[in-house]
Amino acid sequence: MTTHKWQFTPRFRRHAFGWRSDTPVQRIKEAITEIKQVARKEPVLAAEGAIILLEKLSPALEQVDSSSGALGSAVNKAIDTLVPLIVKADVEPTLRQRWLERLWQALQDDEMPYIERLGDYWGKLCVTPELASHWGDEFTPALTHNWGLPRGEGGYFKGTSACLSALFAAGRHDELLALIDKAPFKWWHDRRWGVKALSAQGKKAEAIRYAEESRGINDPGWQIAQTCEEILLSSGLRDEAYRRYAIEANQGTTNLATFRAIAKKYPHKQPEEILRDLVASTPGAEGKWFAAAKDAGLFDVAIELATRSPTDPRTLTRAARDYAEKQPAFALAAGLAALRWISLGHGYEITGADVLDAYSAVTQAVPNAGVPAQLVNEQIRDMITSTQPGNSLMKTILTRHLSN
Structure with a gap:
């Protein structure tokens, strides 16, 4: 193999970084870029760099404050990127075995831990069923012993995921299931390999039952649903x-993201049906699905939702402003809903500017909606004459605006 001087190596000496996470995150990105550039022409050398x-x-x-989650995410992304480079490299089994021995030592030395995710990829890193079976044989006795200790006496065996992954890659599905049955408690992180084994055997109904039996107080229900x-x-x-899993399995960072994810995955379902099911899953929070309904072009449904429960006034105002010409009736209703929820005391740190923005959006929509301005102003007067926060x-x- 060609001798190569990696630029990233001196930057990753032991305790190279202080407590701040921004610099190591950047250094990880730079190292990945360097390795990927080498991979274009020398994949084996790139695998060695990985x-x-x-x-x-x-x-x-070790000394970096990882509480923000940014560093952990960067390391996980690095592992996800580097593993395929190692797998793709065309090398003799003896060299791959040496690579795996080095990675296993790195896992054992991983005190924080940062690279424990690597164990999930162990079967893929082995590349061949024969090598995976070898590592399964290496790990199984230690894991069996660890799981057989009285509760409270055994520590966590760092090769747990690697062992289960290796047995799965080796096609030793029955052994894998039998081994998981020896675990002292049900934990999805382990039992997901049992689900994979049953699925690989074509026992899909049994795999789903096995997954459902893995649910517990601390288990990630959304991962099981996925x-x-x-x-x-x-x-x-x-x-x-x-029917059984779409909503739980596709939760996004926003309600709109959740709706889009489900609509994309289930194109045979009508958008309104999906939206109605999502609304039903969050009783009392119908207004939070306003943006999803608007995005789907379900304008009547959007207004229906915005009137049933509190909806963010600023979201309503933006919708009113954006659709003043394209959907004036919708825009007018959205603007009035914004003022209504403000009048009822809803909205985060509402200011006078927010009130004026909502009113301005209403006045922009009125001419195109074909509704007399006087009638709209009367509705607004009714809002502000009632005793609300x-x-x-x-x-x-x-x-002053309403007196004109």
């Missing part, structure tokens, strides 16, 4: 997958 980086990560990062959903979809059971602000801001 292993060197994985060996150096944990010792270099796994079960994937099994049903792969079996062509789209309606059952939707936000009325003093609205009355102060809008009295």
